[in-house]
Amino acid sequence: MAQFVDWDLAAATAGALGKAGPRVSYDEATAVVAELRRLTDEAAGHVLAYTGLRSQVAHPPVRVVDRRDWAATNIAGLREVITPLINRLSGDRPPGVITDTIGSRLTGVQAGTVLAYLSGRVLGQYEVFSADPGQLLLVAPNIVDVERKLQAEPRDFRLWVCLHEVTHRTQFTAVPWMRGHFLGEVQAFVDASQAGGDNFLDRVRRGVGTLSDSIRNPESRASVLDIVQTPGQRAVLDRLTALMTLLEGHAEFVMDGVGPEVIPSVESIRAKFNRRRESGNPLERAIRKLLGVDVKMRQYAEGRKFVHGVVDRVGMEGFNKIFSSPLTLPRLEELSDPDAWVARVHGPVGPVAATG
Secondary structure, three states: OOOOOOHHHHHHHHHHHOOOOOOOOHHHHHHHHHHHHHHHHHHHHHHHHHHOOOOOOOOOOOEEEOHHHHHHHHHHHHHHHHHHHHHHHHOOOOOOHHHHHHHHHHHHHHHHHHHHHHHOOOOEEEEOOOOOOOEEEEEHHHHHHHHHHHOOOHHHHHHHHHHHHHHHHHHHHOOOOHHHHHHHHHHHHHHHHOOOOOOHHHHHHHHHHHHHHHHHOOOOOOOHHHHOOOHHHHHHHHHHHHHHHHHHHHHHHHHHHHHHHHOOOHHHHHHHHHHHHHOOOHHHHHHHHHHOHHHHHHHHHHHHHHHHHHHHHHHHHHHHHHHOOHHHOOOHHHHHOHHHHHHHHOOOOOOOOOOO
């Protein structure tokens, strides 16, 4: 069986290179964990009331983790998804000695380097790779670190983060086909790579290496998108981009819609947080661009604008039709034209006041 990544080494590298979190006492840490769990439950009630989307499947309780645990969880999830794909691509042929002993270890170090960087920035995540239907993670050290830097009221900022992440959980648990659809698109991306005439495993190795090298060298102009070469892959990437823009924009729309009612300082938090997203030293900006974080930032804005436009036209119930099936998800070109999505899915309609 092919060993593409030394996953144990990736986890060890991420743990070793990850930065320490902010200084807190044991009692403070315990209180933060307890409050994040409580606020997750509170946020779930607000999201249900605002969106009308109710979970259709049971899900595990939120996990409040540190940076090392976040990296380890993501490595475990990637291992669950990537290993079967790699084995299929390789025909389950055993790797050569060099590939197994050197290549996999190199890729493990590179993957661990990337995850170490990300582990210091992610506030929360709905992780869908490890298990069905997924697992909500909140990274307590990062939440505390950011709220301190923003000088935000801790309870308000924590609830604001929970609203965003619980919306992501709702998207996958209220829409039971969403996880399978997302993983199917990842599979389609790999399938499309086989038509490219190039070795997919080599390209992925180069892509991971590009990320790792550029984290160390801010002058690098390479992009991880360099591994996307075939027309088939680009078509799948367009669909994935549209899906992720929708999900991120929907979460932003919900957190901003609920926020004024339950978070007194939400306007100040949003303004400060947006400035934080846009700022950063040259190294930070280079890494964000390379890792696609800048793309994600645009997804927040573009997706929120699309959701707002649709809700303005057909209301929240009409918007929720977007989750009826993969066929009703927005196409990439519709994200900048809500009328086009409304016309395709609803037919001609008049303006409707937003609900919620």
